[in-house]
Amino acid sequence: MITLLDYGAGNVRSVINAIESLGETVKIVNSAxxxxxxxxxxxxxxxxFGSMIHILHQKKFVEPLKAYIKSDRPFxxxxxxxxxxxxxxxxAPHLSGLGIIAGxxxxxxxxxxxPHIGWNGLNVKQPARIFTGLNGDEKFYFVHSxxxxxxxxxxxxTTSDYGYEFVxxxxxxxxTACQFHPEKSGRAGLLILKNFLETTGQAIKPVRLSSRxxxxxxxxxxxxxxxxxxxxxxxxxxxxxxVRENGDVRNLGRPVELARRYYQEGADEITFLNITGFRDFxxxxxxxxxxxxxxxxxxxxxxxxxGGIRDYKDKDGRQYSALEVAxxxxxxGADKVSIGSDAVLIAEAYLADGRPSGRSSIEEISRVxxxxxxxVSIDPRRIYVNSPQAVEHQVIKTAIAxxxxxxxxxxxxxxxxxxxxxxxDAITLAQVCEKLGAGEILLNCIDRDGTNMGFDxxxxxxxxxxxxxxxxxxxxxxxxxxFQEVFTATEAESALAAGIFHRREIPIEDVKNYLAEHQVEVxx
Ligand code: 1PR
Numbered sequence: 001m002i003t004l005l006d007y008g009a010g011n012v013r014s015v016i017n018a019i020e021s022l023g024e025t026v027k028i029v030n031s032a033x034x035x036x037x038x039x040x041x042x043x044x045x046x047x048x049f050g051s052m053i054h055i056l057h058q059k060k061f062v063e064p065l066k067a068y069i070k071s072d073r074p075f076x077x078x079x080x081x082x083x084x085x086x087x088x089x090x091x092a093p094h095l096s097g098l099g100i101i102a103g104x105x106x107x108x109x110x111x112x113x114x115p116h117i118g119w120n121g122l123n124v125k126q127p128a129r130i131f132t133g134l135n136g137d138e139k140f141y142f143v144h145s146x147x148x149x150x151x152x153x154x155x156x157x158t159t160s161d162y163g164y165e166f167v168x169x170x171x172x173x174x175x176t177a178c179q180f181h182p183e184k185s186g187r188a189g190l191l192i193l194k195n196f197l198e199t200t201g202q203a204i205k206p207v208r209l210s211s212r213x214x215x216x217x218x219x220x221x222x223x224x225x226x227x228x229x230x231x232x233x234x235x236x237x238x239x240x241x242x243v244r245e246n247g248d249v250r251n252l253g254r255p256v257e258l259a260r261r262y263y264q265e266g267a268d269e270i271t272f273l274n275i276t277g278f279r280d281f282x283x284x285x286x287x288x289x290x291x292x293x294x295x296x297x298x299x300x301x302x303x304x305x306x307g308g309i310r311d312y313k314d315k316d317g318r319q320y321s322a323l324e325v326a327x328x329x330x331x332x333g334a335d336k337v338s339i340g341s342d343a344v345l346i347a348e349a350y351l352a353d354g355r356p357s358g359r360s361s362i363e364e365i366s367r368v369x370x371x372x373x374x375x376v377s378i379d380p381r382r383i384y385v386n387s388p389q390a391v392e393h394q395v396i397k398t399a400i401a402x403x404x405x406x407x408x409x410x411x412x413x414x415x416x417x418x419x420x421x422x423x424x425d426a427i428t429l430a431q432v433c434e435k436l437g438a439g440e441i442l443l444n445c446i447d448r449d450g451t452n453m454g455f456d457x458x459x460x461x462x463x464x465x466x467x468x469x470x471x472x473x474x475x476x477x478x479x480x481x482x483f484q485e486v487f488t489a490t491e492a493e494s495a496l497a498a499g500i501f502h503r504r505e506i507p508i509e510d511v512k513n514y515l516a517e518h519q520v521e522v523x524x
Contacts, residue, residue, distance in 0.1 A: 001024070001025050001026075001027055001039065001040075002019050002024050002025070002026050002027070002040050002041075002042055002197065003026075003027050003028075003029060003034060003035070003038035003039070003040065003041050003042070004016060004019070004026050004027065004028055004029065004041075004042050004043075004044070005029045005035065005041060005042070005043040005044075005061070005065070005081075006028050006029065006044075007045075007052060007055045007056055007059065007061065008055055012044055012046075012331075013293070013296055013331060013332065013333045014183045014184060014296050014300070014303075014333055014335070015042060015044040015078065015183045016028075017183070017296050017297050017298075017300075017333070018182070018183035018189070018190060018193055018300055019042070019183075019193060019197070021190065021297070021298065021300075022190065022193060022194050022197060024197055029061070032059075032060055032061060032063075032064040033064075035061060035064040035065055035067075035068050036064050036067060036068060038068060038073065039073065039074075040073065040074040040075075040076075040196075040197065040199075041068055041073065041074070041075050041076070042075075042076045042078070042081075042196075043065075043075070043076070043077045043078065043081035043084070044078040044079065044080075044081055044181075044183070045077070045078065045079050045080020045081040045082075045083065045084060046079060046080060046335075046369065046370065046373070047080060047368060047369045047370045047373070048091060048092070048366075048367065048368065048369070048370045049080060049083060049084075049089040049091040049092045049095070049097075049105065049146070050091060050092030050095055051367070051368055052080050052084060053084070053092065053095045053096075053097065054095075056084070062098065065098060066098055066100065069085075069098075069100050069175060070100075072173050072174045073174060074174045074176075074196070074199055075174060075175045075176070075177070076176050076177065076178075076193075076196050077175070077176070077177030077178070078177070078178060078181060078182065078183070079143075079144060079178075079179060079180075079181060081177060082148060082169070082170065082177035082178060082179055083097070083105045083146060083148055083179075084097055084098050085097065085098050085100045085101045085170075085175070085177055086098075086099070086100075086101050086102075086103050086104055086105050086148055087099045087101075087102065087103065087104055088104045088105065089104065089105035089146060090104070090105060090106050090107050090146065091105065091107070091145075091146050100175070101148075101150065101152075101155060101170060101172070101175075102150070102151035102152055103148060103149050103150040103151040103152075104148075104149055105146045105147070105148050105149070106146060106147060106148075106149050107145055107146050108145060108146070108147060108162065108163065108166075109163075110162065110163025110164065111163065112162060112163045113468055113469055113470040113471075113491075113493060114145050114468060114469070115143055115144055115145040115371060115372040115439050115440075115469070115470070116142055116143070116144055116145070116147075116162045116215070117142065117143045117372060117439070117440060117470050117493065118141070118142065118143075118215050118216060118217075118218050118268070118470075118493060118494065119139035119140065119141055119142075119185075119215070119216040119218065119268055119523040120139060120140065120142050120160045120161070120162065120168075120180070120213050120214070120215045120216070121137065121138070121139050121140075121160060121210055121213030121214065122136075122138075122140065122158040122159075122160055122168060122169070122180075122210075122213065123158055123159045123160065123161075123165070123209070123210055123211060123212070123213060124136065124157070124158050124205050124206060124209055125156050125157060125158060125159065126156070126157055126171065126203075126205075127203040127204050127205045128157055128171055128176070128203050128204075129195050129196075129198075129199075129201040129202065129203050129204075130176060130192045130195040130196055131192075131195070131204055131205060131206050132191075132195045132201045132202070132204060133191050133195070134188060134191060134192075134206045135206055135207060135208050136205075136206030136207055136208035136209055136210065137208045137210065138185075138188035139185075139188070139216055139523040140168075140178075140180035140181070140182065140185040140188060140189060140192075141180055141181045141184040141185045141189070141301065141302060142160070142162075142168070142179060142180045142181070143181070143302070143335070143372045144179060144372065145370075145371060145372065145439075147166040147167065147168075147179060148166075148167050148170070148179070149167070150167055150170065154172075155170045155171065155172045156169075156170060157169040157170050157171040157176070157178075158178075160179075160180075160213045161212050161213045161214070162215060166179075167179070168180060176196060178192075181302075183300060184300060184301055184302050184335065185300070185301075186263075186300055186301055186523075187300075189300060190300060214521045215493075215521070216268070216521045216522050216523045217487050217492075217493065217494060217495070217515065217520055217521060217522055218268040218269055218472075218493065218494030218495070218523075219266075219267060219268050219269075219483070219494070219495060219497075219508055219511055219512060219522070220267065220268060220269045220270070220271055220472060220494055220495065220496040220497075221258075221259075221262035221267040221269075221270055221271070221496075221497070221498070221501050221508065222270075222271045222272075222273065222474065222496045222497065222498040223235045223255055223258055223259060223270065223271065223272050223273070223498070224236050224237060224238065224243070224273045224275045224498060225255050225272055225273065225274055225275065225288065225291065225307075226243070226249065226274065226275050226276045227276070227287075228248070228249040228251055229248065229249060232251075233254075233255060233287045233288070233291065234249065234251040234252070234253070234254065234255075235251075235252045235253045235254065235255050235258050235502065236249050236250045236251065236252060236275070237250055237252050237450060237498055237499050237502055238250075238275075238449055238450050239449070239450040239451070240418075240446055240447065240449050240450060240451065241379070241417060241418040241446050241449055243275070252502040252503070253502065255272060255291045255295070256291055256294045256295050258502070259272070259291075259295045259299055259303075260295070260298060260299055262501065262508065263298075263299040263300070263301055265507060265508045265509060266508045266509055266512060266523075266524070267301060267501075267508055268301060268302075268494070268523055269301055269302045269303075269304065269494070270295070270299060270301060270302070270303050270304070271303075271304040271305075271306070271338065271442070271496060272288070272291065272292070272295075272303070272304070272305045272306070272307075273305075273306045273307050273338065273377070274288050274305070274306065274307025274308055275307060275417050276307070276417070277306070277307025277308025277309075278307070278308060278340070278341045278415070278416045278417060279416070280308060281308070281312050281314060281320075288305070288307075289328060289329070289332045290332075292305060292329065292332040292333040292334055293332045293333055295333060296332070296333025296334075302335040302336065303333055303334050303335055303336075304334065304335065304336040304337070304338050304375055304442075305329050305334040305336075305337055305338065306337065306338030306339065306340055306375070306377050306442075307338075307340070308325065309322050309325055309326055309329075309337050309338070309339045309340075309342060309361055309365075310322050310325070310339070310341070310342035310361055311361070312325070321361075321364065322339075322342065322360075322361030322364065322365065323361070323364040323365055323368060326361070326365045326369070326373075330369065330373070335373070336372070336373050336374070336375050336439075336440070337365060337373065337374060337375065338375040338376070338377040338442055339361055339362060339365075339374065339375070339376055339377065339438075340376075340377040340378075340379060340415070340417075341415035341416055342360075342361050343361075343362060343376045343377070343378075343429065343433050343438070344413045344414075344415050344422055344424060344429060345415070346360040346361065346362055346432075346433075346436065347413075347424060347428065347429045347432040347433060347436075348422065348423075348424055350432050350435075350436065351424075351428070351432065356435070356436055360436060362374055362376070362433055362436040362437050362438055363436050363437050365437075366436075366437030366438065366439065367437070370439070371437050371438065371439035371469075372439040372440070373439065374437060374438045374439050374440075375438065375439065375440045375441070375442050375472075376429070376430070376433040376438040376440075376441055376442065377442040377444065378413060378426050378429055378430065378441060378442065378443050378444060378463075379413070379414045379415075379417065379418050379444050379446060380411035380412060380413055380414065380425075380426035380443075380444070380445060380446065380459065381411070381412055381414060381418070381421070381445075381446040381447055382398075382409045382410075382411060382412075382447050382456075382459075383409060383410050383411075383412045384398075384401075384402030384403075384404070384406035384408070384409045385406060385408045385409060385410065386406055386407075386408065387408060388408055390408070391410055393410040393412075393423075393424075393425035393428070394410060394425045394427040394428055394462070394466075395408050395409065395410045396408065396409060396410070396411075396458060396462050398458055399458070400458070410425045411425055411426035411427065411445075411459055411462070412424075412425065412426075413425065413426055413429050414446065418446050426443070426459065426462075426463060427462055427463055427466045430443075430463045430466055430467045430471075431466050431467060434467045434468070434469050438469060439469055439470075440469055440470045440471075440472065441463060441467060441469060441470070441471045441472065442472045442474055442496065443459065443460060443463055443471055443472060443473060443474055443492075444474045444475045445459055445474070445475040445476065446475075447475075448475040448476030449475040449476065450475075450498075450499050451476055451478070452476065452477070452478025452479075452499070452500070453476050453478060454476050454477070454478060454482040454485060454486075455473045455474075455475065455476050455477065455482060455485070455486040455490075455492075455495070456475070456476065457485065457486065457489050457490055460473045460486065460490040460491075460492050461489070461490050461491070464490055464491040464492060465491070470493035470494070471490075471491065471492050471493060472492065472493065472494045472495070472496050473486045473490065473492035473494070473495045473496065474495075474496040474497075475496075477495065477497035477499075477500055478500060479500075479506065480506060480510055480511050480514035480515075481514070483495050483497075483511050483514070483515055483520075484514060484515055484518045484520060487515065487520045488518075488520070512524060
């Protein structure tokens with residue numbers, strides 16, 4: 001029996017699912033007594049340090065946690081569950097951590113995109129049981145803006161490199177704690193969890209020891225989901241966002257099955273977009289929550305969900321906040337939510353008022369769940385103009401001239417799945433959303449969607465240069481070379497594709513093999 005400390009934030013479901021997939025039962029902590037009587041305690045933390053510490057105090061879990069850890073029974077901290085062990089965090093300087101490990105938590109100080117999101121390796125510094133069965137060259141899923149800084153180097157179990165070397169896990173006595181998410185790290189992560197659960201193995205070092213690790217470029221499979229005319233939830237695929245063919249919604253398969261297939265084929269992440277979410281109330285749309293619950297039972301890579309993340313009033317006049325909607329998604333197995341239409345309206349309001357409202361979905365969700373949990377999905381289309389002064393938007397010079405020979409264009413934001421164009425450009429939207437707390441940009445492109453023409457490199461470069469958060473390039477992938485192009489010609493951290501995977505034109509493995517042959521780091 002594993003006791004799991006769920007303090008109410010983030011995706012605890014995937015930790016439970018991962019442990020259960022290993023044949024263990026999980027007991028969720030409801031009281032201080034549950035912590036004190038645990039035999040093996042797992043503390044997964046997702047979100048923001050400050051809100052985590054507040055909740056731990058509110059629930060009176062701080063002293064029992066300290067007592068449990070001091071009793072030297074097996075403890076596994078994950079992500080914030082590692083950071084919580086330290087004395088302080090720069091994320092919430094006025095609060096104290098548990099103070100079990102000497103040192104503090106610092107924000108990444110690097111020119112690279114922050115948060116550090118994606119699959120990175122481990123430099124192993126000491127033997128441990130949790131490495132049993134690993135080769136040493138596996139990659140694990142990280143998502144964090146802060147990392148621990150230990151006072152006593154003897155506790156360092158692994159380091160990883162992102163701009164510089166940082167501590168990615170610690171070990172002392174029966175305490176193991178890692179910055180990465182084993183529950184989201186595919187087979188290698190499950191092995192680490194299994195080794196933690198079986199307390200009998202020998203401490204070892206993996207055979208292939210690295211001295212420097214590299215963040216992999218991520219390949220994301222995207223599933224656009226909606227009900228077809230018969231009312232079945234299907235994965236569909238648009239051609240420049242038009243998902244109908246001969247009047248019917250294209251049906252490319254069932255969401256849960258396709259997601260499982262992509263996980264097995266090596267997708268680094270799976271994104272579900274509820275593409276009619278803008279007009280439905282998602283908490284009534286239980287099938288989408290069920291898709292997440294089912295998928296997260298056996299898909300152990302990050303899951304993002306978008307569509308309809310905004311405030312609602314239901315037919316009885318009850319108000320639901322975007323935070324409540326997102327919370328349901330997180331509790332059903334999502335690691336991130338992706339905000340589309342609402343982000344455009346938020347940015348417009350911010351630009352009109354000259355200041356943040358403090359209550360937008362982006363701000364509220366990132367405050368509680370952390371910036372890394374908030375993706376902004378942009379649906380832009382090109383509008384050609386004759387000169388940079390022609391409009392009051394951020395205009396770029398383009399090598400792909402317009403039909404009347406125009407040399408310039410801007411990227412118009414749209415809402416409601418491309419149905420409505422707005423007076424806002426994609427570059428400004430990305431910048432405003434970063435300011436408000438978004439942790440990642442999912443950059444679609446209506447002109448390229450479903451065309452197999454390749455990614456819009458100019459768009460991706462323009463947006464990636466304007467923000468310091470990671471950018472996911474999306475729309476237009478048609479062959480393996482397009483992935484190499486997007487990773488060499490732009491700063492995109494990951495590339496998302498849909499049609500070529502759904503139609504089985506190119507297996508994910510072929511994309512990764514091609515990238516590896518061309519010196520692009522990938523997770524294999
Ligand atoms: O506005 O917050 O409710 O979110 C709605 C979400 O649904 C947005 O993220 C929006 O991008 C998405 N969406 C809405 N309508 C469509 C549509 O296709 N009619 N899909 C849609 C967007 C674009 C990508 C696609 C890539 C790769 N789909 O997700 O997967 O373009 O495709 P490809 O590799 O085949 O070219 P809200």
